[in-house]
Amino acid sequence: MTSAPISSPAPLHADLLAQWMLREDVIFLNHGSFGAVPRTVLAEQDRWRHRLEAEPIELLGRRQPELIAAAKEPLGQFLHMRPQDFGLVTNATEGINAVLQSLRFSPGDELLTTNHVYNAVRQSMRHIATRQGASYREIPVATPVENGQRIARTIIDGLSDRTRLLVIDHITSPTALVFPVEPIAAACAARGVELLIDGAHAPGMLDLNVPATGATYYAGNLHKWACAPKGCAFLWVAPHRQADIHPCVISHNYGQGLAAEFVWQGTRDASAWLTLPAALQFMADLGWERIRYHNHALTVWAHAMLCERFAVSPLSPIDGQLLGATATVRLPDPLTHLTDDQAKALQQSLYTDHRIEVPLFGWQGAQHLRVSCQVYNRPADYHRLADVITAVARDL
């Protein structure tokens, strides 16, 4: 395999890492798992928490609806969602659970997803299917994949007459592929199948118009690529399905409509939600177009460079047409043959001994790593990763 002549992008600013809370002695290549928050955004959350604690009933009680509405407004503009069509939740998995627990399935109904599904969502789907006497199935989408059309065709061909709900990732977690959601949504609509998109990694990584995806339900995290504080996510529901969807925690506002129900899910620290506008503004000040260009270009470059250094085939085209701001690369021999426990130990060693944070995991019987590319990352980070991994592989 020969890599294309791909170059890395120029950084947006000189020292962006210093604007994040991350340890500066660690090469942090895992923005994708839990995100990371800029210092000014955490400071804004601290201010909110102090305000909430000074006047808890006034703010969390009497003024909560208006405060949540104000927090939702810039998010709605950012992702083209009307305020009445979405609610804030703790994480995308919670949004997905809210949908799955709200739906009613009959024996014979099929809950369908792909083998790239996030494991927590797999567990949720299996639980609901078992509980309601429905069935659960995964469509195998083989890697390497050629292009998006091929992915869409495989998934659409995988629908059956019994499929009641299809769950697909917008960006897959283990394989870091951007799935072509629009043609899949169109096929689902034509066949009367509801589509739940797990957009855990999409907001801020992709130029996203949630309703335009054609999904029936869309859950996304804001603490990942929108850099909000942890515990900030949303669930969007198509208007014709809103009456049937409730939060995981049913509370006072039950039956008052989707937006009202999600405003109150029991007493909680609402500061992450209330800080969302500050996070979106921080990123907007850097420039969303520039951020997405930088992160994608860095990803395409890092992906190609790592495939070459590891002498492995890519899971998707080397031109990066299926990548966003994350890329999964097979580990070089012999590391790719490690057991899961050995890979876990290696991941800990990368952090403890080499100060590199990068996730390792098995995919189709071989160990892989996944790199994230956020604005604070630099090409040298990935060169260092390649150096350490190849040295470890050599010395094994």
Added chain:
Amino acid sequence: MTSAPISSPAPLHADLLAQWMLREDVIFLNHGSFGAVPRTVLAEQDRWRHRLEAEPIELLGRRQPELIAAAKEPLGQFLHMRPQDFGLVTNATEGINAVLQSLRFSPGDELLTTNHVYNAVRQSMRHIATRQGASYREIPVATPVENGQRIARTIIDGLSDRTRLLVIDHITSPTALVFPVEPIAAACAARGVELLIDGAHAPGMLDLNVPATGATYYAGNLHKWACAPKGCAFLWVAPHRQADIHPCVISHNYGQGLAAEFVWQGTRDASAWLTLPAALQFMADLGWERIRYHNHALTVWAHAMLCERFAVSPLSPIDGQLLGATATVRLPDPLTHLTDDQAKALQQSLYTDHRIEVPLFGWQGAQHLRVSCQVYNRPADYHRLADVITAVARDL
């Protein structure tokens, strides 16, 4: 009605309010709704948040199980729970929803509670009953109540042959009564009825041994009377029922046992949970026995004083035998006849114009208020409340 010669307790320390985050120009008589956090506890949460943001994967990923275990340990000791028998959740309502959503009811099964149920729990129970074709019923426990035996008798007599699950409050929200849970639990056990105790207000207010209540399920908040940061609560489940109970958010650890499942409920800010030991230590340093004695004595005194000043009959014996650290008192004429909207406006005015935070709400067709008594409260707070309320009533 003549009040008993009840005196108010001496404060534990000179200026405890300054140790809390609450505005010092507000008389805060509503610890019961969302709790309030001491400054040093919030500072500890800030430290946790900074640590988590500096090493998100190391702490929230690889070390999360051990960190949660460490946070649970002092709570388990405090409430006599084994670590394997409980998990941390965001609030008691979430714990209750987890139980309700995990159980399976058949047509004909009855979900039973009392008319003192917290409205969010009422909504959850109705939702689950409707969805599963079961029925929902509330036992009327009339006020005024004479004693705990009478409450227990009324509830036990209210069980039917169809009752599958009884939900009772340990301390009721609208009426602030301590329900006698042990005899009720014994009767449920004898009749094969599962008992879910909503202990939202109990931890820290009562000297609580959770397993000794005899409940099948027990949910409690820690951000109320244990003064943990908001978003900190627990769900305890009797060992023989643990295999069937799952968190509201099913995730990676599904099927690995109660404690493991609750350790991971999707990405979230775990700092409130991790700060729990500091909150428990803060209160332990004040002395739990002294706190409970002070808060109860202040409640019994304030309850009697307000009933006398308002010239209203108490909902429970004036000796305070059914009170913990909160008390509900009927508003004086003509305020007790306000509509709900008028009462809402009066509550806002009490805050905005008189700097008093106290909840007003209807109970059995009459408007009431509920006072909370935490260590930072002083007798003068309740005198001022009585002065303002009687003045407003006079000028209406």
